[in-house]
Amino acid sequence: MKILTRAILLTSALALAACSSPDRFRGDEVNLGGAGGSGSASDPTSPLYFQETVGDRVLFAVDQSNLSYEAQSTLDGQAQWLMANADYNAIIEGHADEQGTREYNLALGARRANAVQEYLVQQGVAASRLKVVSYGKERPIEICSQEACYAKNRRAVTVISADYNS
Amino acid sequence: MNTGQYISGIGHVGLIAWLLLGNVFDPAPEPFEVTEVAVISPEEYERIVGAQQPPSPVTEAPQPPQPEAEPEPQPEQPRPPTPPERPQPEPAPETPPQDDSPDVSKVQPPEPAEVTDEPPQIAPPPQEEVVDAPKEADRPQPRPSQRVAPEPVAPPPPETKPDDVVREEVRKDAAGDVKKDESEATAPEEAAKEIVTEAQEPPARAPVTSLRPKTRPPVPEKVAEKPAEKPAAKPETKPAAKPEEKPAAPSDDMRSAIEKAVADAAAGASSPADTADAPAGPPLTAGEKDSLRVAVQKCWNTGSLSSDALRTTVVVEVRLSEDGKPDAGSIRMTSSSGGSADSARQAFEAARRAIIRCGASGFKLPKDKYAQWRDIEMTFNPEKMRIK
Amino acid sequence: MMKQVLTLLSAILFLVSPGLIQAAPLRIEITEGVIEPLPYAVPDFVPENAAAAQVARDIARVVAEDLTGTGLFREIPASAHISKVTSFSSPVQFADWKAINAQALITGAVSLQSGGRLVVKFRVYDVFAGQELGNGLQFAGTQDGWRRMAHKVADAVYSRITGEGGYFDSRVVYVAEAGAKDDRKKRIAIMDYDGANVQYLTDSTSIVLAPRFSPTGDRILYTSYETGFPRIYVLDVASVGRRMLQDQPGTMSFAPRFSPDGRTVVYSLTQDGNTDLYTMDVASGRSQRLTSAPSIETAPSYSPDGSRIVFESDRSGTQQLYIMSASGGEPTRISFGQGRYGTPVWSPRGDLVAFTKQHKGRFHIGVMRTDGSEERLLTASFLDEGPSWAPNGRVIMFTRETQGAAGTASLYTVDITGRNLKRVKTMGGASDPAWSPLQD
Numbered sequence: 002m003k004i005l006t007r008a009i010l011l012t013s014a015l016a017l018a019a020c021s022s023p024d025r026f027r028g029d030e031v032n033l034g035g036a037g038g039s040g041s042a043s044d045p046t047s048p049l050y051f052q053e054t055v056g057d058r059v060l061f062a063v064d065q066s067n068l069s070y071e072a073q074s075t076l077d078g079q080a081q082w083l084m085a086n087a088d089y090n091a092i093i094e095g096h097a098d099e100q101g102t103r104e105y106n107l108a109l110g111a112r113r114a115n116a117v118q119e120y121l122v123q124q125g126v127a128a129s130r131l132k133v134v135s136y137g138k139e140r141p142i143e144i145c146s147q148e149a150c151y152a153k154n155r156r157a158v159t160v161i162s163a164d165y166n167s
Numbered sequence: 168m169n170t171g172q173y174i175s176g177i178g179h180v181g182l183i184a185w186l187l188l189g190n191v192f193d194p195a196p197e198p199f200e201v202t203e204v205a206v207i208s209p210e211e212y213e214r215i216v217g218a219q220q221p222p223s224p225v226t227e228a229p230q231p232p233q234p235e236a237e238p239e240p241q242p243e244q245p246r247p248p249t250p251p252e253r254p255q256p257e258p259a260p261e262t263p264p265q266d267d268s269p270d271v272s273k274v275q276p277p278e279p280a281e282v283t284d285e286p287p288q289i290a291p292p293p294q295e296e297v298v299d300a301p302k303e304a305d306r307p308q309p310r311p312s313q314r315v316a317p318e319p320v321a322p323p324p325p326e327t328k329p330d331d332v333v334r335e336e337v338r339k340d341a342a343g344d345v346k347k348d349e350s351e352a353t354a355p356e357e358a359a360k361e362i363v364t365e366a367q368e369p370p371a372r373a374p375v376t377s378l379r380p381k382t383r384p385p386v387p388e389k390v391a392e393k394p395a396e397k398p399a400a401k402p403e404t405k406p407a408a409k410p411e412e413k414p415a416a417p418s419d420d421m422r423s424a425i426e427k428a429v430a431d432a433a434a435g436a437s438s439p440a441d442t443a444d445a446p447a448g449p450p451l452t453a454g455e456k457d458s459l460r461v462a463v464q465k466c467w468n469t470g471s472l473s474s475d476a477l478r479t480t481v482v483v484e485v486r487l488s489e490d491g492k493p494d495a496g497s498i499r500m501t502s503s504s505g506g507s508a509d510s511a512r513q514a515f516e517a518a519r520r521a522i523i524r525c526g527a528s529g530f531k532l533p534k535d536k537y538a539q540w541r542d543i544e545m546t547f548n549p550e551k552m553r554i555k
Numbered sequence: 556m557m558k559q560v561l562t563l564l565s566a567i568l569f570l571v572s573p574g575l576i577q578a579a580p581l582r583i584e585i586t587e588g589v590i591e592p593l594p595y596a597v598p599d600f601v602p603e604n605a606a607a608a609q610v611a612r613d614i615a616r617v618v619a620e621d622l623t624g625t626g627l628f629r630e631i632p633a634s635a636h637i638s639k640v641t642s643f644s645s646p647v648q649f650a651d652w653k654a655i656n657a658q659a660l661i662t663g664a665v666s667l668q669s670g671g672r673l674v675v676k677f678r679v680y681d682v683f684a685g686q687e688l689g690n691g692l693q694f695a696g697t698q699d700g701w702r703r704m705a706h707k708v709a710d711a712v713y714s715r716i717t718g719e720g721g722y723f724d725s726r727v728v729y730v731a732e733a734g735a736k737d738d739r740k741k742r743i744a745i746m747d748y749d750g751a752n753v754q755y756l757t758d759s760t761s762i763v764l765a766p767r768f769s770p771t772g773d774r775i776l777y778t779s780y781e782t783g784f785p786r787i788y789v790l791d792v793a794s795v796g797r798r799m800l801q802d803q804p805g806t807m808s809f810a811p812r813f814s815p816d817g818r819t820v821v822y823s824l825t826q827d828g829n830t831d832l833y834t835m836d837v838a839s840g841r842s843q844r845l846t847s848a849p850s851i852e853t854a855p856s857y858s859p860d861g862s863r864i865v866f867e868s869d870r871s872g873t874q875q876l877y878i879m880s881a882s883g884g885e886p887t888r889i890s891f892g893q894g895r896y897g898t899p900v901w902s903p904r905g906d907l908v909a910f911t912k913q914h915k916g917r918f919h920i921g922v923m924r925t926d927g928s929e930e931r932l933l934t935a936s937f938l939d940e941g942p943s944w945a946p947n948g949r950v951i952m953f954t955r956e957t958q959g960a961a962g963t964a965s966l967y968t969v970d971i972t973g974r975n976l977k978r979v980k981t982m983g984g985a986s987d988p989a990w991s992p993l994q995d
Contacts (some may be wrong), residue, residue, distance in 0.1 A: 066828075092783075099956070102897035102911050102940050103764065104810045104823065104989070105874055106868065107785065108830035109849040111807060115828025134784050135807060135825070139762050144736040144960040146937070226861035253890035362590070364973025366919050366932030451581065460583045467588030471627040473718035474949075484580060495684060516681060516688070520658055521588070523683040527653075542580035553588050 008144060024075060048161035053062040055082045058158040059117060063151075064101070066112035068120060079159055080124030091092050093117045094158045098151035110135030110157075117157040315470070316358035320542040448536035459530055463545065466525035469517060476513040479506030480548045483518045489530030489537055493522050501544070518547040592629035593716065595622065595659035596652060598640045599633070600675070603666035604727065607673075610625055610642035610698065611665035614675060614705040618661065620749065621709035621723040626975025628716075631657050637728075643676065652682040659688075661712055671698040677708050679715050687714045693977070702751055703994070711995070722945040723748060726767040726991040727952065728775050731755065732964055732984030739984075743777055748945075748990070750980035757797055765941070765987045769817045772991040775801075776811040776820060787811045787822055789837070800835060801842065808833075810853050814881070815861040821845070821881075823853040832866060855880065856900045856908075857881065858925075864887070865908050865925070866901040876910060878925065889927035898941050901925075902948045907971070909942035909951050920953045933973040937962075941986070946993040954981065954986040 059072035095114030143150035503511035662678035710721025857942035894914030
């Protein structure tokens with residue numbers, strides 16, 4: 002039964018990632034449900050391991066897109082994982098907190114996602130394996146209107162997807 | 168490696184399942200409700216749009232006879248039948264051109280059940296105001312009044328609501344026999360000195376002080392209107408003499424000369440010595456003029472004027488009767504500046520309303536100086552009213 | 556000869572004048588007045604046949620809601636009326652309306668003919684002058700278009716009294732929102748300016764943002780995540796058919812707006828983390844880059860003549876407003892106040908720019924002249940953004956979002972003087988409003 006559940010989870014994750022049909026993409030499922038991870042957290046080659054152990058996200062200061070020391074060390078881990086698991090690609094999602102206008106926040110989220118992408122490429126990940134997208138303030142994970150929540154929403158999340166180009 | 172293959176295998180199977188199932192459940196790109204709701208056929212739309220313009224004007228719908236605005240209301244009688252000498256206009260719709268008037272159409276496509284004309288009232292009442300109450304407030308603080316007047320009026324005590332129908336107007340207007348029953352004092356409507364937007368709203372409540380604005384310093388009366396002093400004899404000689412005295416002046420054509428003569432004669436005529444039937448008296452004092460100005464100001468409402476009309480200064484003439492009431496028919500615009508003909512018309516209409524409304528019970532002017540104020544030229548300059 | 560004539564003339568005038576001619580008139584100058592809603596009365600329109608009884612009442616009510624909703628007019632309720640209007644063509648008892656201080660009076664009549672044909676006519680009176688303002692007008696249409704006819708009546712009345720174009724017969728496209736803040740469902744919807752007649756134009760499977768009308772109101776631009784990445788779509792209002800304007804892999808495009816001639820779209824495109832402005836010819840799909848700075852350039856809006864573009868950029872270090880030629884070139888900064896400025900929108904009259912301002916943790920909707928002078932903040936709240944102009948340039952609609960986990964978005968309107976802040980009635984949450992031009 003457990004295996005079945007896992008299989009379903011995995012199926013959806015893969016479908017999301019591999020499917021080129023646009024309608025399949027639903028940002029909330031990727032971000033929010035925890036469905037983005039798959040496999041066992043104890044299996045170092047699983048996306049779930051990447052999500053939970055390596056750390057799939059980095060946080061940013063208000064209106065900034067530069068990477069803190071802490072963020073860089075998380076990204077070092079991400080780069081290593083990605084290089085070790087060449088079957089996977091990644092989409093980097095940039096986000097902003099709600100304290101900004103919609104268009105500007107889209108552009109700001111793009112800056113953040115791009116900062117992560119550039120860093121990973123510098124570390125040796127092939128640029129062709131990485132895509133970026135910004136959600137601006139459309140997909141907060143924390144919903145209070147205080148800095149505690151804002152801090153978690155100003156993020157770039159690396160979402161693993163399987164490479165089925167071959 | 169094995170794991171990878173499992174993942175891959177399960178993934179592919181799952182993916183196929185997903186695609187199949189997904190397609191089963193995924194409707195066509197346009198959601199059902201939308202296609203249902205929003206569509207009217209292009210031809211239909213074309214027809215509608217094409218048809219709408221010109222909304223056929225009521226073909227010169229003949230003006231129904233109107234009783235002249237009279238101080239005496241005649242509410243008790245049944246409405247007087249239309250005077251026979253003025254033919255009763257046929258109601259407009261009978262005229263043929265309107266029947267041709269194209270359909271304004273079903274602009275809205277047939278509505279689905281989901282949509283009602285009046286969405287269920289989720290929203291607070293339309294006049295909802297500030298969302299975030301100032302935190303310091305220990306009691307609810309109203310926004311500053313939306314009404315702007317030269318003299319701020321503090322909000323009335325909560326019990327006395329500004330009346331919907333402004334009773335004071337009724338009293339003013341009353342030529343005697345309008346209802347007497349509203350003796351209850353109505354609070355003057357709250358007014359701010361200027362528009363306070365939500366953004367500027369002070370933490371404390373709106374302007375509380377009702378300091379009177381400074382009245383204009385009494386300017387020593389400059390009697391520009393060369394009237395009374397002139398000896399009566401002068402007019403007789405002057406007009407004739409003038410053209411001669413300035414032979415060089417090329418502008419002295421017949422027209423201007425006549426105008427001058429007329430003006431001078433008029434000036435002479437009004438001098439007290441000659442005017443037997445109207446007491447002229449000395450010129451109005453600055454205070455008297457000022458109170459007239461203030462009286463008109465109170466009714467000059469620029470709130471509904473376009474921004475163009477708010478750039479238009481109009482000069483309006485009015486004749487008053489001896490009891491200080493304006494003769495509505497005498498009110499006319501003599502000149503305007505700063506705006507188009509249209510905006511001058513709006514500005515004039517607002518000025519006219521001000522004069523008629525505030526003059527309805529007669530402006531308070533000294534009777535013995537009637538000749539001085541029988542004809543008044545008022546300049547309505549909205550410069551200060553533009554953005555308050 | 557001339558001299559004699561003049562002498563004679565003046566002598567005559569002199570003799571005759573005492574009764575006829577006055578001294579030079581007393582002159583006064585009025586510079587201060589009051590700003591308050593103009594009291595008016597709109598009795599139920601007269602039904603000219605029995606079938607029209609209900610719609611005659613309804614139309615008068617919508618006219619009243621439109622006018623009163625502007626904040627420029629105040630309705631005197633029917634309970635205060637002394638006169639009843641029982642016939643469209645009988646004389647108006649001005650004294651009765653004066654007595655209740657109705658300064659304007661609107662009378663109308665409605666007939667509902669066979670086949671559902673509805674005919675509405677009306678007149679506007681200046682009560683105190685005892686005159687009709689302009690001539691009566693008549694609209695004909697089908698019964699289900701009655702609200703539009705009422706809006707047309709109100710537009711005509713508004714425009715006769717204020718001298719300004721109306722805006723009631725207009726629509727608003729917006730994003731209808733539902734669901735929790737972290738799982739918000741969005742779809743494009745269109746409604747009458749007053750919230751009536753809602754239709755949904757997309758479903759909520761993808762995030763959709765910031766719809767904008769074409770200059771004729773027949774098409775809508777919006778941004779959707781249908782492909783997983785923000786892309787610009789153009790949607791035909793009548794058929795609800797839509798197409799993606801451009802699909803350039805590795806980029807995001809958003810913040811589109813039509814040029815005043817409807818042939819060009821200006822928008823933001825993000826590539827390698829950098830957001831710049833581009834234009835695209837709608838027919839050919841050819842695009843042209845307008846800016847190439849490392850900063851964020853977004854939220855562009857054309858001047859009504861199409862010659863210039865106002866937009867926001869953080870090239871100075873913070874979000875500020877700039878104006879440049881519609882073909883690109885060196886921009887001129889126009890915002891210099893404290894705080895951050897975004898989402899500028901050029902007014903339809905061309906004289907003002909509306910914007911969102913963030914300052915000290917508050918959001919404001921404001922207006923300034925196009926040279927940046929006379930900045931005026933109209934609102935203040937936890938989160939106000941995205942102004943859109945009414946077709947007459949007198950009113951602004953915007954999004955207001957409330958604070959906290961249960962925060963929701965709604966639409967509000969405010970007059971450009973800062974008066975008359977009101978919430979627009981919508982079912983559920985609503986954001987990103989865009990006002991249509993006046994319908995024909």
